[in-house]
Amino acid sequence: MDALEPDEDACREVLGILALIGDKWSVLVIGHLRDRTVRFGELHRAVTGISQRMLTRTLRQLERDGLLTRTVHAAVPPRVEYALTPLGTTLLDSVVALGGWAVEHRHEVVGNRRRYDGT
Amino acid sequence: MDALEPDEDACREVLGILALIGDKWSVLVIGHLRDRTVRFGELHRAVTGISQRMLTRTLRQLERDGLLTRTVHAAVPPRVEYALTPLGTTLLDSVVALGGWAVEHRHEVVGNRRRYDGT
DNA sequence: CCGGATCCAAGCCGATACTG
């Protein structure tokens, strides 16, 4: 694992960031913010199956990491908008690149699984 | 999310594969198999903190996906060796690439977190 | 409209003990 361990405890940081990529909701949310600014309710409808709770938690974490911004417009009704930061955009690009691997090899992988399960 | 949704249900497959990357143990195990063939006990010692149970489960899943091979040498004492398949190697390359993003931006991310938590 | 707070079920994961 040397390539992922420049020094000893950087490893935890890197793994923590990779875990972000592995999180289903994070990826979907980031994907939906690719080019636009999106409101909370809009995301709630767009990301199929996410609960309000999980959407809030996911957005908070991504905001904490500086991957997106949260802007509250004081008004009635309330209006909260989310958008990717430049940092978030670079991450999205990298994730899409890795997603390319998944798209390329997904048939191979599911084929392997079926063969393994059949055996 | 169009780039990750070539068609409707491919999305689940791709997300499932991305989840693999998010799995701490999978990444560490794959990393240790980069260039060598490794025995079970050797992995157990190399991957710090992993339990026997988790190592077995992780290896089984990676084998199921066709990312590594498991070869049993009938002998006493038993001897089981694990090695990356070509498919596994291509995944490792992609993961290392994404790990590059994490290494590049990790200070920025943890800085953001500290600022957020401080506020 | 946005999201915090609470309750509760499901599943993960480590520790431990036991087999071929």
Added chain:
DNA sequence: CAGTATCGGCTTGGATCCGG
């Protein structure tokens, strides 16, 4: 040596109700 089996704690995530 390389696992499997079982148990118990703990996290995770959905549902629901409530507040700004």
